[in-house]
Amino acid sequence: MDIKKILKNIDSFKIITTPSILIVFIVFIMMLGTYFVYAKPALLKYGINLFIQNVWIASEEASKEVYGLAAPIWGSIYVAILAVLVSLPMAICYAIFVNDYAPKKLKYPLIVISDIMAGLPTIVYGIWGALILVPLLRDHVMKFLYENFSFIPLFNYPPIAGYSFMAAGVLLGIMVTPFAAAIIREAYAMIPSVYKEGLVAMGATKYETTKILIGYVKPAIISGIILAFGRALGETVAVSLVIGNSFNLTYKLFAPGYTISSLIANQYGNAALYENMTSVLYAAGLVLFVVGLIVNIIGLYYLKRWREHVQH
Amino acid sequence: MSNTNNKNNIEIGGDPTYKKIRLIKDNIFLIIVGVLTLFAILPLFHIIISILSKGLPVIMEKGMVFITGTLSEGGIGPAIVGTLMLTALASLIGLPLAFLAGAYAYEFPHSFIGRTTKVLLQIMLEFPTILVGTFVMAVMVFPMGHYSALAGAIALAIILTPYVAVYTEEAMAEIPRIYKEGAYALGCTRAQVIFKVITKMAKKGILTGMLIGMAKVAGETAPLLFTAGGLYETYPSDPLQPVGAIPLLIYQLIQSPSLEDHKMAWGAALIMLIIFLSIFVPIRYALKDDIKI
Numbered sequence: 174m175d176i177k178k179i180l181k182n183i184d185s186f187k188i189i190t191t192p193s194i195l196i197v198f199i200v201f202i203m204m205l206g207t208y209f210v211y212a213k214p215a216l217l218k219y220g221i222n223l224f225i226q227n228v229w230i231a232s233e234e235a236s237k238e239v240y241g242l243a244a245p246i247w248g249s250i251y252v253a254i255l256a257v258l259v260s261l262p263m264a265i266c267y268a269i270f271v272n273d274y275a276p277k278k279l280k281y282p283l284i285v286i287s288d289i290m291a292g293l294p295t296i297v298y299g300i301w302g303a304l305i306l307v308p309l310l311r312d313h314v315m316k317f318l319y320e321n322f323s324f325i326p327l328f329n330y331p332p333i334a335g336y337s338f339m340a341a342g343v344l345l346g347i348m349v350t351p352f353a354a355a356i357i358r359e360a361y362a363m364i365p366s367v368y369k370e371g372l373v374a375m376g377a378t379k380y381e382t383t384k385i386l387i388g389y390v391k392p393a394i395i396s397g398i399i400l401a402f403g404r405a406l407g408e409t410v411a412v413s414l415v416i417g418n419s420f421n422l423t424y425k426l427f428a429p430g431y432t433i434s435s436l437i438a439n440q441y442g443n444a445a446l447y448e449n450m451t452s453v454l455y456a457a458g459l460v461l462f463v464v465g466l467i468v469n470i471i472g473l474y475y476l477k478r479w480r481e482h483v484q485h
Numbered sequence: 486m487s488n489t490n491n492k493n494n495i496e497i498g499g500d501p502t503y504k505k506i507r508l509i510k511d512n513i514f515l516i517i518v519g520v521l522t523l524f525a526i527l528p529l530f531h532i533i534i535s536i537l538s539k540g541l542p543v544i545m546e547k548g549m550v551f552i553t554g555t556l557s558e559g560g561i562g563p564a565i566v567g568t569l570m571l572t573a574l575a576s577l578i579g580l581p582l583a584f585l586a587g588a589y590a591y592e593f594p595h596s597f598i599g600r601t602t603k604v605l606l607q608i609m610l611e612f613p614t615i616l617v618g619t620f621v622m623a624v625m626v627f628p629m630g631h632y633s634a635l636a637g638a639i640a641l642a643i644i645l646t647p648y649v650a651v652y653t654e655e656a657m658a659e660i661p662r663i664y665k666e667g668a669y670a671l672g673c674t675r676a677q678v679i680f681k682v683i684t685k686m687a688k689k690g691i692l693t694g695m696l697i698g699m700a701k702v703a704g705e706t707a708p709l710l711f712t713a714g715g716l717y718e719t720y721p722s723d724p725l726q727p728v729g730a731i732p733l734l735i736y737q738l739i740q741s742p743s744l745e746d747h748k749m750a751w752g753a754a755l756i757m758l759i760i761f762l763s764i765f766v767p768i769r770y771a772l773k774d775d776i777k778i
Contacts, residue, residue: 184674184675184676185674185675185676186588186592186674186675186676186679186680187675189585189676190585190586190588190589190592191589192585193581193582193583193585193586193589194585194586194589194598194602196582197582197586197602197605197606197609197646197647197650198602198605200643201605201609203620203624204616204617204620207620207623207624208616208620211623262521263521263522263524263525264525266517266518266521266522266525267521267522267525267526269518270518270519270522271522274515274518274519283522283526285766285769285770286526286529287525287526288769289529289762289765289766289769290526290528290529292697292700292701292761292765293529293532293704293761294703294704294705294706294732294757294761295704295705295706295707296704296706296732296735296736296754296757297532297536297704297754297757297758297761298532299706299735299736299739300536300735300739300750300751300754301528301531301532301535301536303739304539304739304747304751305531305535347528350525351525354525378507378508378510378511379511379514379515380507380510380511380514380515381507381511383514400611403611404611406613407611407612407613407614407615407616408613409613409614409615409706409707410706410707410732410736414736414739414740434613434615434707437615437619438615438707438710441619441622441710441711442710442711454619455619455623458615458616458619461613461615461616462613462616465611465612465613465616466608469607469608469611469612470604470608472611473604473607473608473611
């Protein structure tokens with residue numbers, strides 16, 4: 174009798190689902206732990222210099238090895254900022270167009286196209302970027318800017334191969350646009366229609382209406398920017414195919430560079446040959462891990478707060 | 486131009502030149518918005534057209550060998566089988582896990598564990614995929630001593646799980662509460678309510694999430710770089726041995742300087758694109774009514 178009662182009180186739903194929750198938690202903690210454990214030797218050996226120096230001397234002898242991750246860390250952030258700058262105007266205009274201007278027949282295809290772009294395998298962007306976009310940008314944009322505007326320091330690096338920060342920024346910008354656009358579009362569609370009706374009733378033109386409504390969705394735009402930035406930081410394959418992969422600590426747009434993720438993708442394969450390189454790469458991964466975590470938490474928090482604000 | 490200004494002008498009837506300026510601004514704005522929207526979606530068409538124009542001749546030239554042959558014969562057969570194998574294994578590991586985790590996050594949205602689970606899943610969803618690859622390398626490939634299909638599949642499963650779990654949770658949350666209350670009123674246990682009533686009602690959303698998640702991981706490259714290894718000369722048979730995958734093969738072929746390799750990469754990219762679009766587009770169209778505009 175008692176056993177039956179106890180059995181009845183046990184929630185079979187919890188029994189079935191708890192293992193899966195445990196696995197999710199364990200995997201996450203294990204990931205963080207693994208990165209700390211593997212990065213520790215490099216952190217102890219090089220200290221803060223690992224993050225502020227720009228050197229990369231791989232040697233058979235452990236004592237001669239010196240590594241500094243300043244260039245890849247800078248590259249990751251720089252490229253992600255460029256990507257956001259490229260994608261933001263397109264994402265906002267797309268959201269406005271789909272919500273306000275597009276005729277009914279065009280709306281749905283536009284949304285499907287954007288969704289396809291968001292889901293398209295990154296390697297497809299990679300092959301297109303490396304073999305089509307880079308030559309295109311080099312011959313038509315970079316050469317022009319270099320020849321005519323090289324007095325601006327941003328443009329005064331000779332675009333020989335075309336693999337550069339700019340190529341990576343543009344490609345990443347194209348890749349994160351549908352992602353940011355979806356967030357902004359959803360937010361824009363959630364604006365209560367009374368605001369719009371009020372503005373139209375006041376005699377505002379479409380431009381004036383949109384200008385005020387965009388102010389209303391500003392928090393959603395900010396969270397879209399932050400999440401797009403986070404996604405651009407972590408992108409690996411497409412970036413490593415177009416960025417040129419060399420240790421350059423510069424703001425010049427046409428110079429080749431490195432990002433943390435492309436550094437890992439390129440060097441990890443032969444890192445086992447050197448005593449300290451594996452650990453250094455895990456330290457680089459740890460940086461990406463922590464920065465990505467912070468950026469995504471802030472972005473998600475903003476988005477959640479905005480959604481709650483609109484719903485109430 | 487401030488707001489109050491507009492209003493005053495309208496109230497007193499408006500100055501005609503001022504009105505003209507406003508209309509011109511409006512038109513310029515429309516043009517800018519239209520052009521930038523076009524820019525946002527143009528790359529997709531450019532990508533599809535360039536892959537078709539570069540990939541189709543390669544496949545036509547090689548014929549069936551391209552689909553079935555090994556790399557030295559001029560085909561990507563083992564890579565296609567490898568991708569299928571990796572996706573199937575990853576789904577086998579990830580889908581049940583994702584469904585249960587999603588159901589938990591749905592059922593306990595206010596408890597500490599439920600909330601943390603949801604946040605964790607959302608963070609893992611946005612996680613750099615290369616980090617998953619190096620993590621699996623550390624915990625699976627180093628101890629085993631070699632690359633394997635299983636390691637690749639686990640890396641993919643770690644990416645698949647949060648994706649499908651978040652989709653499952655959202656699909657379940659769409660079901661009106663009243664059905665849940667009805668089921669409880671009939672005397673169902675919690676497990677019966679969730680797995681028999683809510684799951685059946687949210688079936689469409691959950692299945693969509695699973696299929697889109699599978700299509701997504703089938704195209705992933707970064708997590709496979711240091712886990713799957715690569716195998717292009719023989720067909721894979723043992724999940725504990727290295728396998729190849731189409732995206733991985735494309736990545737390696739583009740980095741080679743040989744133009745012949747680039748040709749193979751375009752052909753493989755076309756196959757990849759066809760597989761992706763044939764899964765993704767029908768699902769998206771099936772969901773037509775669910776999109777809120």
